[in-house]
Amino acid sequence: MGKVILYSAIANGIAQQISSGVLQAGDRLPSVRTLCREHGISMNTAKRVFLELEAQSLVESKPQSGYFVRRLSYLRLPLSSPSRPSPVAGNEAPADIITSVYENMGREDLTLFSIGVPSGALLPLARLKKEILQATRKLEAGGTAYEPLQGNLQLRRMIAARSRVWGGHLQESDLVTTGGGMNALSFCLMAVSKPGDTVAIESPCYPGILQLATSLGLQVLELPTHPATGIDIAALRKSLPRINLCLLIPNFNTPLGSCMPDEHKKEVVALLSAHNIPLIEDDIYGDLYFGDQRPKCCKSFDETGNVLWCSAVSKTLAPGYRVGWVAPGRFKEQVLKLKLVHSISATSLVHEAVAGFLGSGRYEHHLRRLRRTLYENYQHYLQAIARYFPEGTKTSRPRGGLTLWVEFDQAIDTTVLYELAMKQHISIAPGRMFTLQNQFQHCMRLCIGLPWSDELERKLKQLGNLAAMLSAT
Structure with missing residues (x-):
């Protein structure tokens, strides 16, 4: 202390x-x-x-x-508050609001602050189309055949080579490809748990993880989380007798955007390994850093194979391609058996296309441009929030990723704000979506992956005006 x-x-x-x-x-x-x-x-x-x-x-x-x-x-916007969830596992899933928000995906009549993916305008669409065409020529039977169970060899080689940047030193034999990031997380959860087990996660947490865990019959224990440094390690240590596994997004998690310091990652890995508690690491945002260097992963410090490292290109390159992977460590055989039962093979054509794009060297160029745009957007959002949102509004300070966490006065219910904003063709993600407990009703997540424009600033101004109206009632 x-x-x-x-x-x-x-x-x-x-x-x-x-x-x-x-x-x-x-x-x-x-x-x-x-x-x-x-x-x-x-x-x-x-x-x-x-x-x-x-x-x-x-x-x-x-x-x-x-x-x-x-x-x-x-x-001088105040920093968002650290979360203080109940130490008792929660199960109050806000299914209605989650369904309502995600039904907005793909709607061109809405400003989608609610969906945490980069806009197509920020992606190398023309090059990806060429890679698809090349993949049809390269693959046996034009990509209509099954690929090996472990996945596209070239893609696994590219991922393994890139892991050296963050100290992973993976080999292609360490990796299993999947149909997107959530598919990887699903295999991992099923591989290391059974119904009734308790999984420890950050709070707030991505709704898809909450829904996936509860659908598998798991109890979800939410850990206190700081908007800059991630989970409270003392709280994790205290919870060890009650948990069976842990699932974290250590690098720029959604919705807070927190990034665990390396010494925290190392400590968490050692702590869980000593108690034989598997750690599933979702590193889907790790490449979207705003600084000069990509952060390390928990997998960087894994000496026992206890960390199952998952990632995908869903947040960096092609959300709809559903290209993901996992380095499952000592749980590789369990993951392969689950992949055989649940999917047999990934989509050969798009996995080959992504492998070609990564191998061309264009991915790094694209990432540099995307990171620069996201950082500029983050600055624009902060300026707009400071200018148009009610006095006392707090925000997170992410050093990477795609989202910004906004915390209003307790008087503002963001589920009500969502309904009002929808009438003005604006979609937000209310804070209640990101927890199984009765908290975060006065918070919301905003996606910063939209191209900045005068129109986008006008929409943020409208949102601020609506929030001010609720604050006054």
Whole structure:
């Protein structure tokens, strides 16, 4: 507790200097080593100080130069609150609102702030069409035949090669391809659990994971989660006697966008491995970082095969292609048996096409452009929220990913806001969707994967006006 108070106190002191104007936009801050020396703290504690300030969009890191006061600091939007779910597993699924929101997918008459995927306008559609044509020529029988059970060999090679960036060092034999990210998570959950088991997750959490877990008869224990650093490890440790498995999105999770520090990932992996509790890691947003370096994965620290690492191109390249994969570690045979029973083969044609795109080198170029656009969108959203939303509105400070978490005053029910917004052809994702407990009614998730425009800003202004109206009633 002492370290937490210390790093928070130091971060708050610097934040006050920025808000009072003592530190101006562009000013260089003391280095990590200087902070250690001045306050008598460890390197990890000093790094957490800057992590907290980055989470509040007050400072930014410049390679080989240090930390500087951001030019967005004038926004001074408060950071979203850490979640405090009940320590009792919940089962109050908000099925009606989830169904209503996801029925809006594909509707061109709506501004879809609610669906967490990049717009087609941000994707390399022409190149993907060419890859499909090339795949029909390359594959046996034009792609109509089944592929091997473990999946497209070239795709697995490309994924394995890319894993070296985050310290995965995977081989193609370590991977199994699936029909999208949710398919991978489904196989993993079935492989390591049985009905009645308890799974620990972040809170708030992606609705699809909540629905999948409950459909498999699992109890869901939601863990307290910080909008910058992810789950509360002390709460996870306390829950160990009651859980059978853990499912986390450590890198830029939805809806908070939090990113667990490397030391937290390492600690979580060691903790769960020591208690023989499998960890399913959903790394679907890991490539969408805003900074200079892709974050490591929990799988980076896995020495026992206890981590089942899942990902897909659904959030980066082609949501509708349904191309996913898993490195199941010591659970590989169980996952392969489940794939044989439930799907036999993935869609050969699109998996070959994605393998070709990854192998061409164009994926990295596309990712650089997409990350830059998402970061610019994030800044635009923050400015619009600061300008048009009710006073006291809080937001998350994601350092990557596709979403922004917005927290209003308790008086604003975002399910009611959703209904009002729909009348103005705006779809949002109310906070109640992201939990099985009675919480987050005053929160919402916004997708930042839409091309920024004057029209998009106008829609955010309309949304802010509706929220202000609810606040006044």
